[in-house]
Amino acid sequence: xxxxxxxxxxxxxxxxxxxxxxxxxxxxxxxxxxxxxxxxxxxxxxxxxxxxxxxxxxxxxxxxxxxxxxxxxxxxxxxxxxxxxxxxxxxxxxxxxxxxxxxxxxxxxxxxxxxxxxxxxxxxxxxxxxxxxxxx
Amino acid sequence: xxxxxxxxxxxxxxxxxxxxxxxxxxxxxxxxxxxxxxxxxxxxxxxxxxxxxxxxxxxxxxxxxxxxxxxxxxxxxxxxxxxxxxxxxxxxxxxxxxxxxxxxxxxxxxxxxxxxxxxxxxxxxxxxxxxxxxxxxxxxxxxxxxxxxxxxxxxxxxxxxxxxxxxxxxxxxxxxxxxxxxxxxxxxxxxxxxxxxxxxxxxxxxxxxxxxxxxxxxxxxxxxxxxxxxxxxxxxxxxxxxxxxxxxxxxxxxxxxxxxxxxxxxxxxxxxxxxxxxxxxxxxxxxxxxxxxxxxxxxxxxxxxxxxxxxxxxxxxxxxxxxxxxxxxxxxxxxxxxxxxxxxxxxxxxxxxxxxxxxxxxxxxxxxxxxxxxxxxxxxxxxxxxx
Ligand code: SF4
Ligand code: SF4
Numbered sequence: 001x002x003x004x005x006x007x008x009x010x011x012x013x014x015x016x017x018x019x020x021x022x023x024x025x026x027x028x029x030x031x032x033x034x035x036x037x038x039x040x041x042x043x044x045x046x047x048x049x050x051x052x053x054x055x056x057x058x059x060x061x062x063x064x065x066x067x068x069x070x071x072x073x074x075x076x077x078x079x080x081x082x083x084x085x086x087x088x089x090x091x092x093x094x095x096x097x098x099x100x101x102x103x104x105x106x107x108x109x110x111x112x113x114x115x116x117x118x119x120x121x122x123x124x125x126x127x128x129x130x131x132x133x134x135x136x
Numbered sequence: 137x138x139x140x141x142x143x144x145x146x147x148x149x150x151x152x153x154x155x156x157x158x159x160x161x162x163x164x165x166x167x168x169x170x171x172x173x174x175x176x177x178x179x180x181x182x183x184x185x186x187x188x189x190x191x192x193x194x195x196x197x198x199x200x201x202x203x204x205x206x207x208x209x210x211x212x213x214x215x216x217x218x219x220x221x222x223x224x225x226x227x228x229x230x231x232x233x234x235x236x237x238x239x240x241x242x243x244x245x246x247x248x249x250x251x252x253x254x255x256x257x258x259x260x261x262x263x264x265x266x267x268x269x270x271x272x273x274x275x276x277x278x279x280x281x282x283x284x285x286x287x288x289x290x291x292x293x294x295x296x297x298x299x300x301x302x303x304x305x306x307x308x309x310x311x312x313x314x315x316x317x318x319x320x321x322x323x324x325x326x327x328x329x330x331x332x333x334x335x336x337x338x339x340x341x342x343x344x345x346x347x348x349x350x351x352x353x354x355x356x357x358x359x360x361x362x363x364x365x366x367x368x369x370x371x372x373x374x375x376x377x378x379x380x381x382x383x384x385x386x387x388x389x390x391x392x393x394x395x396x397x398x399x400x401x402x403x404x405x406x407x408x409x410x411x412x413x414x415x416x417x418x419x420x421x422x423x424x425x426x427x428x429x430x431x432x433x434x435x436x437x438x439x440x441x442x443x444x445x446x447x448x449x450x451x452x453x454x455x456x457x458x459x460x461x462x463x464x465x466x467x468x469x470x471x472x473x474x475x476x477x478x479x480x481x482x483x484x485x486x487x488x489x490x491x492x493x494x495x496x497x498x499x500x501x502x503x504x505x506x507x508x509x510x511x512x513x514x515x516x517x518x519x520x521x522x523x
Binding site: 087121 | 188189314321403410471474
């Protein structure tokens, strides 16, 4: 069993398909919707946590892609210029998901992208502007 | 009192490679088992450091004279206004200065760009005089074309600083970072037991002329910093429990590195600059040994509500609690986050220690000590007319 977060971007015409039904029923994947944004008549974006057997998740992702849905692992959508980071800690003040934390021994920033809920608060909170998240 | 050491003795030991140099964190650890008398006996120098946003910073620049020459009366560097009231081609660029149309790029960024060797656009205007006929100049400068490039910071390295929380129901954006509503986070900014002025609270060894680590090279303390205040309330360990003393510092920017100087922009607040400062503290006697032994359990600071007018003081906490990740304010458990870099401060303390041990650096006796019993004025408004 693995747990992994994905960003889904779907075109307007795919809005009415029972996608989650298929993921659950056909691939035995547990779904947790962490964030959803829908722009009526245009497009929508979802942040999903998928839990299941590795090969089933792969198949599920393939199924979604066949439905004209862009489905990418969340960590591919988070761009963090780590080499510029000064370990100031400002971003950890706003990250309630626990994705951004300070290591209590080294006091260096640690980033567990798989805990991110795309609240986007870290983007303005970093005084060096090192985060970009591609959600929409 | 046990024996005392002089600056000369300590520097001689450094030269002979016999001096014992520890960081303030190492000595705080040592003090768990050793008495101040033993520490005074064994340790010669303790290195302290901080790497945080210090808004009252900036650079003195001399552009050199053009042909025909200009007496610059309005100056911009990459669109950022610089001070024009210093002779013909001298200027001062403040870290927080910015072009009102581009709030995210300011003086600190210009300094960083120059430091990185980038070209910066200089534009200046003048009325034209007999000896400086020119009225306008538009050109590019870089770190090699300018003459002096001197970091001069009127207020750095605060001795302690408060913790920020926000009791209102709206998110606020401050120089202490993003403060979430209803006290859902708390931010703090000094490096605690590693912080320079907390290790010499009476400023016995830090004064005018003290040689320090500044931005990756050697710099000097030149004056008490602005808002220098020695009469803040202190706790039982002689530590002021809020922001108190400060230092003004100077150093050659041409020798500095962006590893220890960094321009930043705080959302809806403005530009500032992270400055790396390290100060070596000579252990002259048992009293100094006791001072540098101070640890995060003994250093306390005030929690202020940045959301309410006048920033009311809500509570007092220790750095041990702050660094644990949670504090309790008025009974409520709040998550904490630093806004200055302890990892970088440690790096500076280690680097300074190396410089000392390699004989590249020595301790300097202040040529003059800072004043005592200073207090602060606030700006009282009286009736005034503009004509
Ligand atoms: S967007 Fe940033 S602050 Fe929000 S959960 Fe993700 S990493 Fe944390
Ligand atoms: S706020 Fe930016 S610079 Fe500071 S620790 Fe986070 S990512 Fe690094």
